[in-house]
Amino acid sequence: MKIVITASGEGLDADMDSRFGRAKNFIIFDTETKEVSALDNSVNLNAAQGAGIQAASNAAETGAEVLISGHCGPKAFRVLKEAGIRVYNTEAKTVRQALDLFLQDKLVESSGSDVEGHW
Amino acid sequence: MTIAFASGKGGTGKTTFSVAFALSADDNVTFLDCDVEEPDSHFFIKPEITGNEKITVPVPVVDSGKCTGCGRCAKVCRFNAITMLGKKPLIFHELCHSCGGCSIACPEKAVSEIQIGTGVISSGIRDHISFYQGLLDIGNTKSPPLIKAVKKKGDGASLVIIDSPPGTSCPMVTALKGADYTVLVTEPAPFALNDLKIAVETVRILGIPFGVVINKSDHPFPQTEEYCRKEAIPVLLKVPEKRAAAEGYSSGESIIKIFPGLGDEIKKAISTIKKEAVR
Known part of the structure; x- marks a missing residue:
């Protein structure tokens, strides 16, 4: 299973980016192979509008089943839900901490967007 | 004047x-x-x-029977109002600027316009x-x-x-x-x-x-x-x-x-x- 975590840098020790749509990078972790890769989301970082939607679409393209981020707005959530991606919010500092919390079953799946658009 | x-x-x-x-x-x-x-x-x-x-303003709707999922509608949209989820276009009317580009770009004529209140x-x-x-x-x-x-x-x-x-x-x-x-x-x-x-x-x-x-x-x-x-x-x-x-x-x-x-x-x-x- 692939997990996408929003980050401001690369690798597991990068800081998490609490934003989803305008996160700089997506760190992709594969629970089977333990492989870590990064997907550049900086195009959306500077998008005039619809950043969350495009970011969600990009996340879906990775084949991920889980997204871990700080917050998720309503339009992005709609796309993620449509793509069958489960969303988890956390205030963890680093990607590794967020991932550990998730793998230890300490995160609760969010049932909807937790912020308004453009928060 | x-x-x-x-x-x-x-x-x-x-x-x-x-x-x-x-x-x-x-x-x-x-x-x-x-x-x-x-x-x-x-x-x-x-x-x-x-x-x-x-x-009212025109906004796109997609006929899923005609849509082949080519994604041209999403690609032409400057406003990220359409995004492709695999082969399925997702439309966000609140982001649409009513330019009509998506319906022109669609080779299958699957995109038509409806009027919504503004x-x-x-x-x-x-x-x-x-x-x-x-x-x-x-x-x-x-x-x-x-x-x-x-x-x-x-x-x-x-x-x-x-x-x-x-x-x-x-x-x-x-x-x-x-x-x-x-x-x-x-x-x-x-x-x-x-x-x-x-x-x-x-x-x-x-x-x-x-x-x-x-x-x-x-x-x-x-x-x-x-x-x-x-x-x-x-x-x-x-x-x-x-x-x-x-x-x-x-x-x-x-x-x-x-x-x-x-x-x-x-x-x-x-x-x-x-x-x-x-x-």
Whole structure:
């Protein structure tokens, strides 16, 4: 299973980016192979509008089943839900901490967007 | 002739002066409140509203039977209003700018357009003023289509006065486009001067002749008038701050009732504008 975590840098020790749509990078972790890769989301970082939607679409393209981020707005959530991606919010500092919390079953799946658009 | 009132900075007196000009004009006036996010000129003009017209904009829908999932509709959209989820296009009407690009780009003719509401135009009459205002639907963030619809109400009228939205972005430019003259309302203060300069640049690009009205002109900030002098911008009116003007405003009374003689000054300004305006 692939997990996408929003980050401001690369690798597991990068800081998490609490934003989803305008996160700089997506760190992709594969629970089977333990492989870590990064997907550049900086195009959306500077998008005039619809950043969350495009970011969600990009996340879906990775084949991920889980997204871990700080917050998720309503339009992005709609796309993620449509793509069958489960969303988890956390205030963890680093990607590794967020991932550990998730793998230890300490995160609760969010049932909807937790912020308004453009928060 | 169309005279548009704009400002850059909000709260300098666009509505106050557009209404004062409309009330003071000798000719019949068609008044268009294009500040569709919060139209407030009706408080002062007090028209008898006789009509409400719903305005719609076209947005895309996809026939999933015809769609092959090629993604061209999403690729052509500058506004991220369509995104592909695998082979399925997801549409966000609230981001759509109604350009129609997606329906042109679709090779299968699977994209068609439906009309959705964007706002309401109310119309009414008070004395010599034919009044129209646009009111954008709550939650809608794109005002230009409604502003354009309000402006159509001025077609063929001899004297049109437009109350523009604040700022210097798309809504303001949409309200000003095609006007024969723009009155930039400002106040002597650093923030207002900063925005006046941006508004002047904008109006110059639009190629519209313009002049400035200085509201609360007795504030000690000579830089505003110095700027106008340096740039050879005519100052049409200067009106000092007065507590009674604010009190009148809060009870829906036009500024021309507060300053005796202001109505005549405005009439003079209108004839100056008529000479300066392009026809």
